[in-house]
Amino acid sequence: MRLTTGRGSQQGIPMPLWLQGAFESAQAAVISALLVLLPLAGVWWADGFQNKSFAGLARLGGQIWLVMHAVPLNLTFNNGPSSASVQNGTLSLVPLGLAVIPFLLSWRAGRRLARASYTDQLWQAVLGALLAYAAAGMGTAFICETAEVRASLPLGTLIPLIPVGLGLIIGARREAGTWGRLIGVDAADWIAATSQHSRWAGSYAWAAVRAGFVALLGALALSALLLVVDIVWHWSDIVAVYEGLKTGVVGGIALTIIQLSFLPNLVIWTLAWASGAGFALGVGSSVSPLGTVVAPVPAIPVLGALPVGEFSWGVVAMVINVLAGALAGWWFLRAGENHFDEWLAIKVKTRWFTATVSTLALGAVIGASAGIFAGVLALLAHGSSGLGRLTDIGPDFATTAVWVAVEVAVGVVVGYAAGPWLEREPKDAAHVSGGESG
Incomplete structure (x- = not known):
């Protein structure tokens, strides 16, 4: 067939x-x-x-x-x-x-x-x-x-x-x-044909990997929004670079197309920046919410949106991955089955202990999954321009993976713990629903 x-x-x-x-x-x-x-x-x-x-x-x-x-x-x-x-x-x-x-x-x-x-x-x-x-x-x-x-x-x-x-x-x-x-x-x-425990473990791991992917998508969406806000905020600086280049209409269109081709790279750079890991824009440089240290950069209009200075309000952006982790924790509560929590509850009868341990373990597993995904994206968005100082451009694989994993793990614990409260039906709505069915 x-x-x-x-x-x-x-x-x-x-x-x-x-x-x-x-x-x-x-x-x-x-x-x-x-x-x-x-x-x-x-x-x-x-x-x-x-x-x-x-x-x-x-x-x-x-x-x-x-x-x-x-x-x-x-x-x-x-x-x-x-x-x-x-x-x-x-x-x-x-x-x-x-x-x-x-x-x-x-x-x-x-x-x-x-x-x-x-x-x-x-x-x-x-x-x-x-x-x-x-x-x-x-x-x-x-x-x-x-x-x-x-x-x-x-x-x-x-x-x-x-x-x-x-x-x-x-x-x-x-x-x-x-x-x-x-x-x-x-x-x-x-x-x-496998054992019940193997199927439970596989189901748990697969749901955790998908939750990590959900966290990554959420973090990328919020990073893209942050990038748009940053470009709009620095629009006058970007236009000034365009005017200084004097490329003409065709040259300006070509330059814009080149920058658009790197737009996914910029979103990933923003994700790494928001995590606190930051990214490099040349050997020895660093761009992160904790401070920006770069040498003179090429006259590329979009680079006019680079943050400058030391520790600033940009540290607030580090909540992006925590929010994405909370979304992933809530998603796991709705779509996954916490078989590790069930297994642990069978072994240990102290519920407050098993619930705490299983939730922390879930945060670690989903955080590690999201961190690996983010690290792979950082690796894809990292490279060299060939010559000069710009032989180290983009985020580092390991640093980005660790920062994202930790922040997503924190968010997963919060989202998974708060999920039952978000899922709970209001008493008034439940009363009305029960009255109508009666």
Whole structure:
């Protein structure tokens, strides 16, 4: 049987699955490349580049295409006649707003491939898609190499497969509905064969991980709101930088597009800043609610919204992750089952002790889950601009993970403890409901 019913059998393309996978993958590669080249073509048309050849434009577009797939670029510049003036560096700061493009295109391709595949055969389509995309990455890294900028062929071949592979698998899973229909193995049967304690432990851990993800989403939403408020508050400073650059209409549009591509990075930086961990904007710099110490930064308009000075009202923003943790604790109370509390209550009859210990343990587990998620985002939003001081940009993985984990854990304890009071129905409403039913 096909992975989906009805329309799957009607829309299947009559070609080998591996070839269809390659076609879908090539389509995603071409569309993502065009989305990169179109803004560059506008700047090129307005004489915004010194190198006015179309080949130079294509190579620049290919290099940006590699960066949007998280492929690091090795930079080499010579500022003088001697070899001592040669500077080397690595550009590894990924614009996450662009990185989501190949993921979404692959997600769409995964859904289409799932509709055309039978159970246990999807691997053929996925393998064909990955091989085609690997070839596109290797070809781009080879063709777009210059004396100043080059990408490692192995990295250019393999790293793009990470966002593409995730998109394919998640998209196929979304279309199939279950992992059993996707890979032919029913996990429910395997889980049913385990012991009751194992099922309880698995259910508890899975609910805690989902609660950690809820906490992360809440923290990101509040951080995005804080970023918007900060940009509006410093709008005059941002406009002043635009005016000072004198880029013209086309240049201003291109500069805005570049900044928008880093918008997810800025949200993650704001999350790290609000947690107290802060982020770096150059070697030896620190931007956090506890104080800001940075050297002169590049003339990028959005950086005009950077907080300045020492300890200030910004420390109030550290409540963001606590609020997100409280939301996660309340969510766990509604959607999860605290099997650890049940097990502990069986072993120890002192209820005030078991309730306290189980709640603190829940806060630690959910906090650790949220901290790991936040640390991964911090790792994705961290990188290097290649040369000079700006080889350390963004939040640190470990520091961000620890700060977020602790603050979310505190919020979980508060939210889980206060949850029963929030869920309790008012007496007047209960009385009215009982009277109407009578």
